[in-house]
Amino acid sequence: MKISIIGTGYVGLVTGACMAQMGNNVICVDVDAGKIENLQRGVIPIYEPGLEAIVLENFKLGTLHFSTSLKEALDNSEICCIAVGTPMGEDGNADLQHVLQVARDVGKNMTHYIIVVDKSTVPVGTADKVRGILQEELGRRGLQIPFDVVSNPEFLKEGSAIEDFMRPDRVIVGADSPGAFEKIKELYEPFTKNHERLIAMDIRSAEMTKYAANAMLATKISFMNEIANICERVGADVNKVRIGIGSDSRIGYSFIYPGCGFGGSCFPKDVRALEKLALENGHPPEILKAVRTVNESQKKVLADKVINRFGKDLSAYTFAVWGLSFKPETDDTRDASSITIIGELTKHGAGIKAYDPKAIDVASNFYLKDHKNIEYVRSKYDALSGADALLLITEWKEFRSPDFDEMAKRLKNKIIFDGRNQYNKEKMHELGFEYHQIGVAS
Ligand SMILES: NC(=O)c1ccc[n+]([C@@H]2O[C@H](COP(=O)([O-])OP(=O)(O)OC[C@H]3O[C@@H](n4cnc5c(N)ncnc54)[C@H](O)[C@@H]3O)[C@@H](O)[C@H]2O)c1
Numbered sequence: 001m002k003i004s005i006i007g008t009g010y011v012g013l014v015t016g017a018c019m020a021q022m023g024n025n026v027i028c029v030d031v032d033a034g035k036i037e038n039l040q041r042g043v044i045p046i047y048e049p050g051l052e053a054i055v056l057e058n059f060k061l062g063t064l065h066f067s068t069s070l071k072e073a074l075d076n077s078e079i080c081c082i083a084v085g086t087p088m089g090e091d092g093n094a095d096l097q098h099v100l101q102v103a104r105d106v107g108k109n110m111t112h113y114i115i116v117v118d119k120s121t122v123p124v125g126t127a128d129k130v131r132g133i134l135q136e137e138l139g140r141r142g143l144q145i146p147f148d149v150v151s152n153p154e155f156l157k158e159g160s161a162i163e164d165f166m167r168p169d170r171v172i173v174g175a176d177s178p179g180a181f182e183k184i185k186e187l188y189e190p191f192t193k194n195h196e197r198l199i200a201m202d203i204r205s206a207e208m209t210k211y212a213a214n215a216m217l218a219t220k221i222s223f224m225n226e227i228a229n230i231c232e233r234v235g236a237d238v239n240k241v242r243i244g245i246g247s248d249s250r251i252g253y254s255f256i257y258p259g260c261g262f263g264g265s266c267f268p269k270d271v272r273a274l275e276k277l278a279l280e281n282g283h284p285p286e287i288l289k290a291v292r293t294v295n296e297s298q299k300k301v302l303a304d305k306v307i308n309r310f311g312k313d314l315s316a317y318t319f320a321v322w323g324l325s326f327k328p329e330t331d332d333t334r335d336a337s338s339i340t341i342i343g344e345l346t347k348h349g350a351g352i353k354a355y356d357p358k359a360i361d362v363a364s365n366f367y368l369k370d371h372k373n374i375e376y377v378r379s380k381y382d383a384l385s386g387a388d389a390l391l392l393i394t395e396w397k398e399f400r401s402p403d404f405d406e407m408a409k410r411l412k413n414k415i416i417f418d419g420r421n422q423y424n425k426e427k428m429h430e431l432g433f434e435y436h437q438i439g440v441a442s
């Protein structure tokens with residue numbers, strides 16, 4: 001099939017590369033000319049395991065193309081996927097300007113029947129808006145070209161995006177045209193060979209499914225963080241409680257890890273957007289509101305522990321930070337807990353020595369660029385040299401079994417604030433570390 005993908009970010013590039021890998025002819029479009037130029041030279045703009053290899057392979061094969069021209073892409077495609085960002089707007093609603101702009105540009109440039117597939121996460125009712133804009137633009141041109149709009153929200157996880165796209169848990173397709181549905185079903189057949197994973201529904205339910213899924217996952221995290229905070233105050237160990245409840249098959253072990261809050265480009269904005277959607281439609285979203293407020297305060301818990309231990313004036317101290325990205329195996333630092341924690345500590349005068357396996361450039365150039373007193377280092381042990389304590393913020397694998405002797409040698413004080421509960425408390429005490437975790441009294 002001939003496919004265009006509009007928006008070449010985490011979702012667009014992965015979608016384009018995976019669809020090309022299955023033999024389709026794909027053009028990825030972006031308004032960011034620098035990004036497109038780099039891709040044409042083989043420079044991949046993001047870190048995502050396995051992505052570079054399939055992008056380069058398919059680009060070489062001629063099945064994956066990159067362009068800034070939407071017109072060129074539309075002329076050569078039967079399906080046009082929208083994968084542009086839908087960030088949080090100032091009022092908390094999803095900012096749809098990029099999605100609606102793409103709809104407008106498609107309406108201005110299309111010359112034949114096309115299926116417009118919305119992969120961006122968008123509030124219920126967006127497909128109707130996209131359809132309206134397409135009709136309006138075609139009307140302006142005096143043309144009556146048929147088209148269909150389909151909702152196909154994306155569920156990939158950064159860090160395992162290729163695996164998730166190639167072997168999805170499910171593919172949600174919201175369509176009101178049997179012809180368009182059949183075409184999208186055919187598109188996904190190579191990804192669902194093992195067993196049928198495609199779930200058909202109406203467009204509004206498909207749009208809602210994406211928000212409900214992210215809100216559910218965010219709820220599990222905030223719930224567990226609330227339990228952790230109670231555990232800490234009553235002398236229980238949340239690590240044991242987690243295993244105790246996870247063993248119940250109705251609850252399960254996934255997404256019940258306590259930590260220093262959720263971040264990233266999806267959960268915070270999607271919970272907020274769903275909250276706004278509920279309010280605007282006359283329903284007070286009590287759970288969603290609590291999920292968000294619990295998370296906002298959870299992001300500060302680790303910094304509060306440091307302040308309780310070292311005092312409000314941190315100007316004499318330097319803290320090592322392990323992990324800046326919002327989760328392991330990605331360089332995505334949007335809304336990461338590290339930004340809140342580092343912001344709190346530097347506000348109190350602290351110096352920071354930060355290390356992350358992949359996110360240093362993006363953090364230092366964008367998300368932390370206004371923060372003073374941060375030195376970035378290229379090894380986890382270098383971050384510890386001369387530091388008064390270590391804060392572990394992102395649970396990258398290389399932090400799981402570090403050389404504790406080396407750490408003890410480099411740190412000024414053997415103190416660890418672990419925001420992801422990576423180590424065994426008893427072992428840390430045996431090794432002589434002062435060890436602070438989430439949800440366990442120190
Ligand atoms: N990142 C994820 O893990 C993930 C997972 C599932 C769903 N989503 C959703 O997918 C959507 C995209 O997310 P992302 O993380 O890939 O975003 P991103 O910010 O990484 O990429 C968006 C890209 O769209 C481009 N763009 C903006 N306007 C454009 C236009 N008019 N024409 C062409 N390109 C344009 C931007 O330059 C950017 O490169 C969002 O709605 C998001 O909520 C994201």
